[in-house]
Every structure is written in structure tokens, then in C-alpha cells.
Amino acid sequence: MKMQRCIKESFTVIGKEGSTMDGAGFIGRLWEEANTHFPEIAHLVKRDENGTPVGFWGAMSDMSGSFKPWEQGFSVGLYLAGAECEDRAVPPEGWVKWIIPGYEYLQVENESESTFHEAVRWMQENGLELAGAAHDFTCPKTGKGYIFLPIRRL
Secondary structure, three states, X not given: OOEEEEEEOOEEEEEEEEEHHHXXXXXXXXXXXXXXXXXXXXXXXXEOOOOOEOOEEEEEEOOOOOOOOOHHHXXXXXXXXXXXXXXXXXXXXXXXXXXXXXXXXXXXXXXXXXXXXXXXXXXXXXXXXXXXXXXXXXXXXXXXXXXXXXXXXX
């Protein structure tokens, strides 16, 4: 399992929000809707010096929206499929804005369906606990997916 520690200050994601209460496959449906309507937020997206978006996030939170881990064995929670945007950005109608708190993370390359559970098991074996909800991240430059596991709130 490929992992590294990193610090990420508070950041903003604008996307399409849903929850596990929306039924099986809801995450795929959220990404389909976000991708289809991406031009609506393209002007709000944070970009690097080459104009490439800095990242696409599957941000997660407990049902209260407090950015705690998903509940009931990581099976119940909220999900926001979207892009990292400028902090002052105002989401268009039909989009939701989350401001993710800053954390120190374990950034784990997402290599399989079991990566999350393997990483959590590794954390437990090494005396670490989740300090908040995990987030999926896709790097636009490489296309690689990662899971960001918060281990300390900043």
C-alpha cells in the first residue's frame, strides 16, 4: 500500500451532494451529474499555473455535516462529488459548497475496492485513529485516485 503523510489546509469543494440514503450506486450517479454539468462551475474551479484544475474530490461527512467519519461501520454518510474551488466561490443553483477543515492526512493511493479498509486496519495497527471523514481525490494531472485519511485536525 502506497501512502504518505501530508498537510492540507482548509479548502472548498463545490459539487453535487447525496447520501447513502439515496441507495446503491448513488456515488456514481452524483459523479455523472457533476461531470455532465461541470461547465456550470468551470469558472469557479481552482487551477494551477497551467490552467489545470487542482483536484476533483469525493468529499465525505457524517450525516450531521460535521466532517466526522461515516457512521455504522463506514456505511452511512454524506458524499459531495465535485471540484476544488476558490474559497469565495458562490455555487450556482443545484450545486453545494463544502468548506473542508484543514487536517494532516495519510494520503493512500487507491489501488482496489479494499484500499480504504486496508488503510484503516493499518492505522489501527499503528495506533492512529481517523480524526475526521475520509475523502476521495482524483489528481487531474495523473488521473490517479487517492484516499485522504485525516489523522489530525489543524
